Amino acid sequence: MSASIEQSDQARWSDVLWGTHAPVSAVLAGGIILHAVNINISATMLPSIVSEIGGQGLYAWNATLFTLAAILSAAVTGKIFQRLGAKSAFALSGVVFALGSLITAAAPSMPIMLVGRSIQGIGGGMMFTLCYSMIVFAYPERLWSRAVALLSGTWGIAMLFGPAVGGMFAEYDAWRGGFASLLPVTGLYILMAWRMLPSIRKELSPVAPIAFGQLALLAGSVLAISTASLSTSPLGAILGVALSVVMVLVLMRREKTAEVRLFPRGAMLPGSPLFLAFAVMSLLIFCVNAEFFMPFFLQRLHGLSPLVAGYIAALVSIGWASSEVYSAKFTGRAMHRTVLAGPLVMLAGTLTLALATPMHTSAGAGLTTVLALSLVLVGIGIGVSWPHLNTFALQFTDEAEKENAASALSTIQMFAVSFGTAVAGLVANLSGFNNKNDIGATANSSIWLFVTFAGVAVLSAVASKSLIATQKVRAE
Incomplete structure (x- = not known):
């Protein structure tokens, strides 16, 4: 029997959920829950939000900007992890997420709401990426698959709670309370991460350079389409779509020749x-x-x-x-x-x-x-x-x-x-x-x-x- 199979046989759920690794598992699962529940409560409360503050034409921007911010923040999270270490990196992601939640809770208009959602996306993207990055550093190799399964399963369970939380606040026209409720939870999570995570830095494996040019093209293509959705004329929409397509084509061309790539060779x-x-x-x-x-x-x-x-x-x-x-x-x-x-x-x-x-x-x-x-x-x-x-x-x-x-x-x-x-x-x-x-x-x-x-x-x-x-x- 090979060593890899033998190691796999030795992996038990109790090794992940109890004992030495239990505190880390709790922090990582908590980060996934916070990110996933936020996504669902936002989607559930959004019809109530646009009824109160308007901005129905910007409805899709709530998800677009949140996810786009998460992509861009995920690209630099490795650098932050390497520079600050695990405890400080998780704390920073929580602080940024809490700031975004505070702005969304107090938003008087949809543009301000979108600012808050973007900041939430930055914090959430960092938190999500850190949770998966920690697996390699906090668990022995034989437990990696179990740890990944734990986070995937946690995400699925969290998706069931989001509509309940968001729906409860929306039912009583208290959507601001839905976002505000994330503040004490995030504060508790920051404290938990600071107390329970080991002091880890990614010093042994330097982070690869970041493909900022391709990331800018990727973000630009999304923003061009989003801007086109605001146009009141078909011509404006067509121009926005055309600009987005051009940026995607430039991204594909750049990926073929760039030394620092966003995707593996052949992907584009x-x-x-x-x-x-x-x-x-x-x-x-x-x-x-x-x-x-x-x-x-x-x-x-x-x-x-x-x-x-x-x-x-x-x-x-x-x-x-x-x-x-x-x-x-x-x-x-x-x-x-x-x-x-x-x-x-x-x-x-x-x-x-x-x-x-x-x-x-x-x-x-x-x-x-x-x-x-x-x-x-x-x-x-x-x-x-x-x-x-x-x-x-x-x-x-x-x-x-x-x-x-x-x-x-x-x-x-x-x-x-x-x-x-x-x-x-x-x-x-x-x-x-x-x-x-x-x-x-x-x-x-x-x-x-x-x-x-x-x-x-x-x-x-x-x-x-x-x-x-x-x-x-x-x-x-």
């Missing part, structure tokens, strides 16, 4: 196996943005309470997590079939949402059930494919760039969320989403939004077919 080469793997991942993540917009549609078009709407929207995450656990066991042809099936399941879910969501005059238990099942399908669509797409991405990467590939997976996921919400915001606003008092316009925007997601699911199906064909050739 159209048609390459790695490019196809990242493309399928990005397109599927794009469609998951249905979860962000559904609380608004469920409350405005179907008269559901914020609490119920939040939980129904969270079915996307539940479908994703549960199907991913089931699908991970597949290998060989069964694995290929699930990767091919994922986009088709996603397509079925998004098309059903396009048909059922605008039926605001027929709201009832039956229609609500259809919407809920459709959201589960959207989650399953990505969940059955996700573990295998991650595996493909690592398999298609040269051995020397495995570490960069692991980091790129996180960057791709967050970029797809940010870019997807920006594009969805553009489509929604151009199709009537911003007409606050016109329920017909809101229904029309839901049609166009989910038809757009369906179109992206079709592209994902085409890309997944090419990916599997390429993978079969490599296997032969």
Whole structure:
């Protein structure tokens, strides 16, 4: 029996949850919970927020700027960890997160709200990245897989609490209290991290240089799309989209020749196996943005309470997590079939949402059930494919760039969320989403939004077919 297998056999959950490593596990799980719950309570409370302070045209910017800030902060977190050490780095992430929460709680207008959300994104992105970075330094290698599973499982559980917390505050028109409630919790978390974490610095493995040029292009492409969504004329929207596309193309060209790259070699080469793997991942993540917009549609078009709407929207995450656990066991042809099936399941879910969501005059238990099942399908669509797409991405990467590939997976996921919400915001606003008092316009925007997601699911199906064909050739 090999040493790696023997080490794996020795790993027990009790080693992670109890004894020497228990304090570190508590801090890392706490950071994941804080970040995940914040994402969900924000989405659940957002319809109530725009009702009070306005800014419905900037609805998608809440997720776009939050995620974009998280991407940029994650890129420099390694430097902060190396410079400050574990305790101070975690404390700094908590202070920044708390500052963002304070600004959002007191925001008198949507632009101020977006400033707070961006600062929350910086703190949350640092916290999320630090939690995963600590695994290598705080646990022996035999416990790494258990520690990763702990954080993944914690994220899934936390996604169930977010709608409850956000819905509770929204039900009583107290959304400011929802953000304010994060302040004492964050203060407690900072204290816990300072007292319970070991003093670790990343001194033995210098952090690689940061690809600031590519990061700027990535951020610029998202902001260009987001700005286009504010345009009142089709020409302005077209120019914003064109600028975004140009920035993406420049990013791809720069990645081919730059000494310091954001992604592994070949990731930005159209048609390459790695490019196809990242493309399928990005397109599927794009469609998951249905979860962000559904609380608004469920409350405005179907008269559901914020609490119920939040939980129904969270079915996307539940479908994703549960199907991913089931699908991970597949290998060989069964694995290929699930990767091919994922986009088709996603397509079925998004098309059903396009048909059922605008039926605001027929709201009832039956229609609500259809919407809920459709959201589960959207989650399953990505969940059955996700573990295998991650595996493909690592398999298609040269051995020397495995570490960069692991980091790129996180960057791709967050970029797809940010870019997807920006594009969805553009489509929604151009199709009537911003007409606050016109329920017909809101229904029309839901049609166009989910038809757009369906179109992206079709592209994902085409890309997944090419990916599997390429993978079969490599296997032969």
